[in-house]
Every structure is written in structure tokens, then in C-alpha cells.
Amino acid sequence: MRKFFFLMVFALSLTALQAQDDDFGRWFDGRTLRVDVHRSGNRKADTVSLVRFVEKSTDWAGSRSVLIDPFDNGDYRVSMIDIETGRTIYSRCYNTLFREYRDTDEGARRSATFEEVSLIPMPRAKALIVFEKRDNRQRFTPQASFRFDPRESEMQKVKSETDNSFIELLTNGLPKNKVDVVIVPEGYGPDDERRMRSDLTRFAEYLFKHEPFMSRKTDFNVYGALLLGDEPGVSNPALSLTVNSAVGSTYGVFGADRYLMTFNLFRLHDILDEIPYDYIVIMVGADKYGGGAIYNFYATVSTDPMAPSILTHELGHLIGGLADEYVDEDLSYNEMHVADVEPLEPNITTLVDFGAKWQAMLEPGVEVPTPDRTDIPRTKNGPLGCYEGAGYKSTGIYRPAMHCMMRDYAPFCPVCSKRLQDIFDIYTK
Numbered sequence: 001m002r003k004f005f006f007l008m009v010f011a012l013s014l015t016a017l018q019a020q021d022d023d024f025g026r027w028f029d030g031r032t033l034r035v036d037v038h039r040s041g042n043r044k045a046d047t048v049s050l051v052r053f054v055e056k057s058t059d060w061a062g063s064r065s066v067l068i069d070p071f072d073n074g075d076y077r078v079s080m081i082d083i084e085t086g087r088t089i090y091s092r093c094y095n096t097l098f099r100e101y102r103d104t105d106e107g108a109r110r111s112a113t114f115e116e117v118s119l120i121p122m123p124r125a126k127a128l129i130v131f132e133k134r135d136n137r138q139r140f141t142p143q144a145s146f147r148f149d150p151r152e153s154e155m156q157k158v159k160s161e162t163d164n165s166f167i168e169l170l171t172n173g174l175p176k177n178k179v180d181v182v183i184v185p186e187g188y189g190p191d192d193e194r195r196m197r198s199d200l201t202r203f204a205e206y207l208f209k210h211e212p213f214m215s216r217k218t219d220f221n222v223y224g225a226l227l228l229g230d231e232p233g234v235s236n237p238a239l240s241l242t243v244n245s246a247v248g249s250t251y252g253v254f255g256a257d258r259y260l261m262t263f264n265l266f267r268l269h270d271i272l273d274e275i276p277y278d279y280i281v282i283m284v285g286a287d288k289y290g291g292g293a294i295y296n297f298y299a300t301v302s303t304d305p306m307a308p309s310i311l312t313h314e315l316g317h318l319i320g321g322l323a324d325e326y327v328d329e330d331l332s333y334n335e336m337h338v339a340d341v342e343p344l345e346p347n348i349t350t351l352v353d354f355g356a357k358w359q360a361m362l363e364p365g366v367e368v369p370t371p372d373r374t375d376i377p378r379t380k381n382g383p384l385g386c387y388e389g390a391g392y393k394s395t396g397i398y399r400p401a402m403h404c405m406m407r408d409y410a411p412f413c414p415v416c417s418k419r420l421q422d423i424f425d426i427y428t429k
């Protein structure tokens with residue numbers, strides 16, 4: 001009986017898998033289409049223009065079972081519509097570096113152009129690729145659409161002289177069934193190969209230092225690009241330092257000393273052409289603390305002594321689309337969360353629509369807002385509640401726990417942990 005039951009479950013799960021793969025196979029041929037665009041504008045308005053279509057050298061590494069974005073997070077969305085049936089066959093939400101520029105003083109006055117790259121499964125038939133952004137009521141509105149015909153549209157290949165060498169740091173299965181992370185070394189000079197390789201190995205271990213990454217390690221593949229710049233270091237305008245580093249990262253982005261990012265998205269994705277990846281982590285070999293991360297875009301972390309915790313925090317932004325749960329009234333972009341709008345991120349609320357957030361996870365009788373507790377050590381979350389002070393603001397925005405990785409490098413709170421695991425599942429189930 002037991003054996004029969006096992007066989008039945010096995011047969012059922014096989015059918016479920018085939019159904020999903022069939023649906024993917026109906027619309028997509030298994031290759032990866034890369035769409036390079038320019039986003040130009042300022043706080044008032046921005047436009048999207050097509051730069052090129054690229055046929056990426058690796059097969060589709062993303063989800064084959066969840067084709068439409070289920071999370072409704074992020075301020076931008078790229079979708080693919082099958083022209084013959086009018087059906088949306090793929091969508092993903094994300095954030096951009098432009099989104100942060102827009103909210104700076106400079107972004108209010110001056111227009112600028114930013115590079116943006118989307119990876120999309122290659123359609124079998126003619127399709128429209130649609131770029132959308134949120135309006136001030138958080139509804140998506142179309143910005144641009146580009147017609148793509150897999151038989152007729154011109155598709156470039158990344159030039160073969162681009163250095164694409166890489167190593168596998170952790171392999172657990174086919175890229176299509178795993179969360180694939182690529183670590184990109186930055187700031188290493190011609191003489192730094194040994195240091196670069198040992199830092200890559202260390203960083204791959206840091207990825208799994210904290211839950212929920214630790215217990216989901218077998219759901220990941222990790223790759224390391226092998227990259228040395230012409231000279232060591234990265235640019236830093238505060239020191240009038242300009243370095244021709246591998247992917248052109250710089251400290252001091254948008255005037256914030258520790259904000260360390262790159263604007264060269266096309267070059268970055270060119271270098272990674274032969275690596276299958278869902279997420280990019282740029283590892284900057286520098287002692288000076290710096291970093292940043294943008295949802296479904298990329299993350300940057302320096303190899304400073306706090307790197308294991310900082311990397312995990314940044315993965316919360318990059319993969320989970322989680323908000324910061326700490327308070328910092330000085331942050332220039334603290335206009336980001338408006339009091340009468342429910343924020344998009346799953347781990348903060350203005351209580352405008354708490355039901356859409358973690359309200360259902362609270363124990364019965366928990367007071368909302370929940371009074372602060374001073375007896376919870378920073379190694380614990382404390383009881384789940386709705387505590388005031390999050391999203392950079394001390395009032396009007398609430399978080400799920402006294403402590404969390406997104407606040408003070410405590411373990412991820414249950415709300416953040418759940419969102420991360422839900423996202424891992426779309427790649428692996």
C-alpha cells in the first residue's frame with residue numbers, strides 16, 4: 001500500500017511538472033532574450049527607448065512554472081504579450097537606479113539617461129515587449145512597447161572577444177531548476193588574481209551564513225566571474241579618484257559617500273553573457289565599506305569585515321524586494337513612502353491596507369500598533385507585531401518585529417523570511 005501510494009504521488013507530481021513545462025514550451029523556445037534600453041528623464045517624466053535585442057548565449061535560467069509576476073512589488077514592470085492571442089505570457093517587476101536618481105535634488109532639476117537590461121524567455125512567435133511604470137496611485141501605466149519577431153528582428157550576439165571566463169562555486173542542478181547567483185569581482189587589478197579567487201570562494205560561503213538562505217542552500221547555484229581590471233581599486237569622486245575597473249563601479253553615487261554602484265549595465269551583462277544567472281552580486285575588493293542593492297536589478301557589496309551581514313541584508317533588497325526597516329530621517333530619498341499610500345514592499349505598512357500585509361500572521365489579541373519592547377536582544381526578532389518606525393521614518397510606517405536583518409542585522413523576521421522563500425520557490429518548484 002505504501003509503495004502504491006508513493007508511486008501514485010510520484011506519477012501525480014510528474015504530471016504537474018509536465019503541465020508547467022508544456023505551458024512554458026507552448027510560448028517559449030528555451031533560449032534567453034536580452035533587451036537593452038535607455039531610460040531618460042527626471043522626477044517629472046521619463047521615457048524608455050530601445051537600444052538593442054541580444055540573444056544571450058545561455059538558455060533560460062529563470063522560472064518556467066511562474067511566468068506572470070505574482071508579487072506586485074517594484075516600481076517598474078516588463079511584460080511580453082503574444083501578438084496573435086493578445087495574451088500576456090511573461091512579466092516581471094523590478095526597480096532601477098533611475099528610480100533613486102529621480103528622487104535626488106539633481107533628479108528634480110536635470111534629466112539623465114540610464115542603462116537598463118531585462119532578461120526574458122525567447123518567444124516562439126511575434127510578441128510585444130511592454131515597459132510600464134507606476135503612476136502616483138501605484139497602478140502600472142505603459143511607457144513603451146517594442147515589437148519583437150524571433151524570425152525577423154535583428155538580434156546581436158555579445159562579441160566573442162569579451163572575456164567571459166567564470167568558475168562554478170556551487171552546483172546543485174540545472175539552472176532552470178535553481179536560484180542562480182553570479183558573483184562579479186570588481187576593483188581587482190592585474191596582480192590580484194589569487195586574492196580575487198579566494199574572495200570569490202569566501203563570498204559564496206557568506207551567501208548561506210543566515211536563514212533562510214542556509215537551509216535552502218541546495219536550491220542555489222553560484223558562479224564566479226573571473227575579472228581583473230586594468231588597475232586595482234574603484235572610482236571615488238570624494239578623493240578625485242577615477243579607476244578603469246572591470247565594471248566601472250564608483251563610490252559616492254548620488255552624493256552618498258558609501259553608495260557604491262555601477263551605471264554600466266550593458267557592459268556588466270556582456271561580461272556575464274556565458275553565465276546563466278537570475279541575480280548579480282558585484283563583490284568590490286575594497287576595505288572601505290560600501291554597497292547597495294536594487295530589487296531584481298543587481299547588488300554591490302564591498303569585502304569589508306561586515307560583509308557577511310551586509311551581503312545578506314542586500315540580498316533582502318535584491319531578491320526579496322524588501323524595504324529597510326530602520327529609521328534614518330536624513331536619507332535624501334525619504335519621500336519614498338507617503339503616509340496615505342500603502343507601500344509596495346511586503347515588510348512595511350502605513351496601516352492603510354494592513355490586511356494586504358502580515359496582519360493574518362499575527363497571534364490573536366496582538367495590539368496594533370504594537371508597543372515597543374526593550375527586553376528583546378538583537379539576536380532575536382521578538383514577538384510578531386506592528387512596531388512603529390521603518391522605511392527611514394520614525395513615525396507613520398510600521399515593521400513586523402523589534403529586530404530584523406532589514407533593520408539591524410538580526411535574523412530575518414518571519415515576514416521577510418516568508419517572502420524570500422516564496423521567491424526561491426518560483427525558481428525551484
Ligand SMILES: [Zn+2]
Binds near residue numbers: 347406416
Ligand atoms: Zn523583516
